Amino acid sequence: MSLVLTGVRKSYIEPDGTKLPILDVEHFALNKGEQVVLVGESGGGKTTLLNVISGITSADAGKVEVDGYDLTAMMEAKRDRFRAERIGFVFQTFNLLDAFSALENVLLGMSFAGNSGGKSRAKELLERVGLGHRLGHRPGMLSVGEQQRVAVARSLANQPSLLLADEPTANVDVKNQETILKLIREACRENDVSLLLVTHSQDVAGQFERVEQLGEFNKPGGAK
């Protein structure tokens, strides 16, 4: 198994002090190399789920296992390093750093995993996503589609075993949607990377063999 969630619960405290349950996942699993799309309503906890899986947000209860390692039992610093090494992240808004070129954005992701000598791999990845000629360009000089392709290259730089993609095609045009989705899926397939992709697009969801409705396995506040 690449990812196993067991009894994961997460709540937020609202300004008036009341507790707002967001996640209550009894069980969710992803096989090694499997590609799963997760759909659900806005505000349903999709992003929170990805944050809990990646260790960006700590779960209130339960167990999050990636490659057999329990993230919830790890100290924060170890969890950060684990995320850098084993979990790739593609964001809806790309989240490239403006001060860095395309190549440097990829290298930045690698540096946090202690992979400082991977310039050739970073170049290779950018060539793989069709940006070999745009290595020195900063995000502001790239089109929206190109920016997301840089983000995809960055997410794969450390050869993760799990790739989390949060609405990766929501901010790009239709043509780029297909390109980016194809890129992500092919790259994951080639490297045996498990993919959990969040989307609200039925077109995107329709391309996946396994589609999970968040509402079916997430019952916050005991909504059974």
Added chain:
Amino acid sequence: MNLITIAWKSIRQRALASMLTALSVALGVALMVTVLVMYGVIDQSFNQTASGYDLIVGAKGSPLQLVLNTVFHFGKPVENIPYLYYKEIKENPRIAHAIPLAMGDTTQEGGFRIVGTIPEFFGVEYMPGKKYGFYRRDGAQQDKFISRPFEAVIGSSVARANNWDIGSTFKPVHGVDDGSGDAHVHDEEFTIVGVLAPTGTPNDKAVFVHLDGFFMIEGHEKPADEAAAKAKALAIARGEDPDAVVEPKTPDEEQHSTDAHGGHDHGHHHGPLPDEQKEVTAILIRCKSEIVTPQLQAVINDRPEAQAVSPVGQIRNLFSLFIDNVRLLLLVLITLIIVVSGVGVFVSIYNSMSDRRREIAIMRALGARRGSVFSIILSESILLCVGGGLAGVLLGHLLILAAAPYIELQSGLIINPWSFEPVELVLIPGLVVLASLIGMVPGMTAYRTDVAKSLAN
């Protein structure tokens, strides 16, 4: 990509704000460097100038005044001492050089101090390892040191200020022409035979005439009766028989000599004074060995005629009493300026933090630890401060380079713009400490960034 590179990229991203922030540090540091180097030059100049001689012998009174007046030509001359005393002390076996100085006159143009001395003065190092040389504006000119009574050698600043050269003549003014009407111009005329190379000492602003010529100036003789009275008083003080003192002959009784004038026409022709009527203002002493200096000083001070002071000791006292405190005050003020610049760095980085929460959150999402983002912000602070500091060091020395010719012209101080003060070595580590303190708060803000919230925003 290491943390420093990441920090540098962030600085570059906010180029204008970063540059202005670093500039404020640079200006503070430049100011500090300027003060340090200038102080170093003044300190070196004072101490080296004072270190040319082991002892200065002069009339009893204020030791500091004697040193300032003799070596730095500052203030009015102290009382004189008998020339005969100079002749006596010159014979002391502990002494290598005893050079008499007679002062009291100035030049009409520029009011430069006139110093009567002997040719030996120019043969002795004026600072350790430095001897007087000639300044040759024209290679064809043949400079020489004084050898005849009405010959003069002038300092480089005097030559420049009065536009005097070899062959120029001047008449001394008795005292200082301060407009009070007390000063009067002597009739005797001196001819310049040499121009000294710049020394960076007060001697650049002095005119050296032959001691014999100085004594020949009308009014420079001690009246015979006063000289006799003084000699008798000293004899009593020494426990000797005052009646044994030889009464000096009056100048008119002396053989009139024109040879000593070197053939020049000086208006008046006074013959050499009898030694009893001659006085000197001070005697510069170079001992044969440093070991004997304190003994010699004690011997001289035990007698009633004069006092012997160590110029280096007096200058050290002066510095520790007054100038060191001024320096300390300046350094405190400049340190405060640098601290204020540091606050500027703090404000700049801290203000940028609200814009950078997302950037920090992205790094954290990519796997950067809290400690890593803290270090990145701290590195930014250090890079800005140290970068500004290094630029400030360079700027400070460039300022001195630009000001050096003007300062030399005005004060005679020769400044090496690239002379580094040891305190400068502490500047950069000090800035690192300051920058680390400054970077703590914004660093902690980065450390505490709520990744999920910042990404969602």
